[in-house]
Amino acid sequence: MNIPFITCARQGLLAALCFSALGTAMSVHAEAIPRGSQYDGRMQQVDYNPRNVSVVNVSAGYVTTLIFDDDEAVTTADAGFPAAWEITPKANRVTVRARPIEQGAPGADGNTEKVVIPPNSKDWRTNLLVVTNKRIYSLDLNVIDDNSRTKPAYVIMYRYPKEIANRVSQEQLKQQQALMKQAEEARTEKALESSQIPRNWDYTKRVGQNSSQIVPDVAWDDGRFTFLGFSPQKKIPSLFELNGDQEQIVNSSAQRKGDYTILVVHSLMPKLVLRSGKAVVEVENKGYGKIRVADGTTVSPQVERVEKLDDN
Incomplete structure (x- = not known):
């Protein structure tokens, strides 16, 4: 027996099976x-x-x-x-x-x-x-x-077009930042090659027990000032000048160079002691007295040579 399906619009299907919104919408849909x-x-x-x-x-x-x-x-x-x-x-x-x-x-x-x-x-x-x-x-x-x-x-x-566009923008920004970093490194290298200012990076270190967190990653001087560089994971210690058995606190200023924090000591000294709590590190300037520039000599503002420290 062929029984046609009776729709809501004609006689009304059982309520449990009938959806009241089956009617045709009169508005335009997008x-x-x-x-x-x-x-x-x-x-x-x-x-x-x-x-x-x-x-x-x-x-x-x-x-x-x-x-x-x-x-x-x-x-x-x-x-x-x-x-x-x-x-x-x-x-x-x-x-x-x-x-x-x-x-x-x-x-x-x-x-x-x-x-x-x-x-x-x-x-x-x-x-x-x-x-x-x-x-x-x-x-x-x-x-x-x-x-x-x-x-x-x-x-x-x-x-998801918006999300895709955002990801593309972020990738473009990363690429732009990478290109800017490469350009900065190229300018730095060029400045180093052309610079005639004497520089000393002959530094060594002695590290106390459990003191690796305050060891500087780099150290150098330009004949007038001493520079100690610390990567982001390092703690920034207090600085002391070592004269014989005596330690005297040394004033310093801090600069940001990329990801590094640079402590600048406005003088040269043969030895520095770095302390933070019980951690202690001694940094020795092996080139002390060998290279020096007169006060007032212009130091290139474009670059400061960064070399890795040698372990003693």
Whole structure:
């Protein structure tokens, strides 16, 4: 017996199976239609826009998978006509399947018979709302009939143009910073090669027990001032001049050179003692007295040569 499916618009389906919003909307919709891959139109992609509704075209008997951003997790996924749609969220995905429904109808003998109604394009239209930990997605669900020229979606992957643009901008900024750093290093090297100012980097160190955190990474002087350089992971110690067995505190100023903190002592001395708590390091100027410039001699402001310390 061939019993037609009775829609809500005509006589009213059972309340449990009827979705009140099946009527045709009178306003114009701005829908986002997923684009098919050049290799297979059933593999589709759509740009995310929180103000647009994405269209999902499904074939009866097939499953469609929605794939969101890698770092997203689906929290809820609700269809407007749950009796006709199977919605399964998992991780950053949602699978969608149109399913048949059963309806009671009067038989020839007057008894109610169960009739299975397969998914069809007219009566299965509804919406889907997906909420993730980052975004909200609004979608229209459609069933594509076998004779339709529209390709169903097997997979719909979301793209995120704003996030992609931000990542590109960040990469461009990193590249620009890297180029600027290379240019600065090139200028520094050129200044070193052309500079005729005498410099001394003949320094050694003696490190006390458990004192590695205050060991300077570099040390040098320009014939007038002494420079001690510390990388970011080092502690900045107090400085003392060693005269015989006596230590006298030394005033210094701090400068930033790239990632390094440079302590500048406005004099030359044969030995310096660095202290922080129980940590102690002795730095000896092996070139003391060998190279010196007269007071007032101009020191190039462009560069200060940095050499690694030698362990004694």
